[in-house]
Amino acid sequence: MRVAINGSRPPRSGLAGTLISALLFAAAPAAAQQPVDVAPSSADPPPATEKSKSDPKAPVISPNGTSNDRLFYALPNFLTMETSHQLPPMTSWQKFKGAAQSSFDYFNYPWYGALAGISQAENSEKGYGQGMVGYARRYGAAFADGTIENFMTGAILPSLLKEDPRFYQSYSGTFWRRTGYAVSRIFVTRTDSGHDRFNFSEIFGSAISAGISTYTYHPREDRNVGNALSVWGTQVGYDTLTIVMKEFWPDLRRKFSRKAQTETLAP
Numbered sequence: 362m363r364v365a366i367n368g369s370r371p372p373r374s375g376l377a378g379t380l381i382s383a384l385l386f387a388a389a390p391a392a393a394q395q396p397v398d399v400a401p402s403s404a405d406p407p408p409a410t411e412k413s414k415s416d417p418k419a420p421v422i423s424p425n426g427t428s429n430d431r432l433f434y435a436l437p438n439f440l441t442m443e444t445s446h447q448l449p450p451m452t453s454w455q456k457f458k459g460a461a462q463s464s465f466d467y468f469n470y471p472w473y474g475a476l477a478g479i480s481q482a483e484n485s486e487k488g489y490g491q492g493m494v495g496y497a498r499r500y501g502a503a504f505a506d507g508t509i510e511n512f513m514t515g516a517i518l519p520s521l522l523k524e525d526p527r528f529y530q531s532y533s534g535t536f537w538r539r540t541g542y543a544v545s546r547i548f549v550t551r552t553d554s555g556h557d558r559f560n561f562s563e564i565f566g567s568a569i570s571a572g573i574s575t576y577t578y579h580p581r582e583d584r585n586v587g588n589a590l591s592v593w594g595t596q597v598g599y600d601t602l603t604i605v606m607k608e609f610w611p612d613l614r615r616k617f618s619r620k621a622q623t624e625t626l627a628p
Contacts (some may be wrong), residue, residue, distance in 0.1 A: 459526065571593040
């Protein structure tokens with residue numbers, strides 16, 4: 362299941378990691394203070410198919426089984442479904458198409474540029490050097506890292522193992538219950554037939570992508586098992602923060618929509 366922001370490899374710089382972690386987790390406490398929209402029955406609301414009057418920016422489910430949602434109206438969030446209902450299974454073609462949309466979204470280009478800039482400023486992975494050549498190498502590596510991971514965790518392994526790469530928001534319950542649910546999705550996913558099982562695509566897909574990138578195009582001095590394991594663990598950690606944010610983002614979006622409507626109606 363692809364859950365990291367745009368599938369980017371965790372930066373090896375402390376500053377970048379701190380900034381990303383703060384960005385992802387800052388909104389969760391605010392979401393916990395907002396009333397959660399819960400359907401009157403035990404069933405969750407069906408997935409959105411048209412714009413809601415109360416939330417005009419609510420995502421729309423496409424025929425491919427993905428949405429048009431974006432975290433903070435910018436970061437691609439196409440595989441998050443705002444329902445716990447099982448949707449029709451995605452075909453392998455749809456999984457690959459979804460991975461491609463997330464990998465080559467227009468927001469990724471400046472995003473990877475920023476990550477490469479932070480990495481260059483801190484001179485992480487010194488084997489890349491400095492100057493424009495060093496920056497270009499870091500930029501290319503960041504883009505390749507994100508693309509490989511997106512396809513491994515969101516398309517290749519989900520197609521082979523018949524797992525659903527989408528994240529289904531729990532939508533109801535206390536803040537801590539929903540947080541626990543989101544964290545559990547790192548280790549538990551749905552199969553194409555709708556059953557829960559261990560999330561092989563996320564855990565092993567991120568490990569495979571960390572190994573590929575570490576032992577191919579990253580600097581030679583970084584090509585060792587310890588570094589690959591460190592990147593793998595860091596990626597899973599960032600994925601965990603990201604998926605928690607995905608759980609609470611719809612609450613924040615509705616809050617922003619209500620605030621905007623109130624300001625529009627105010628005399």
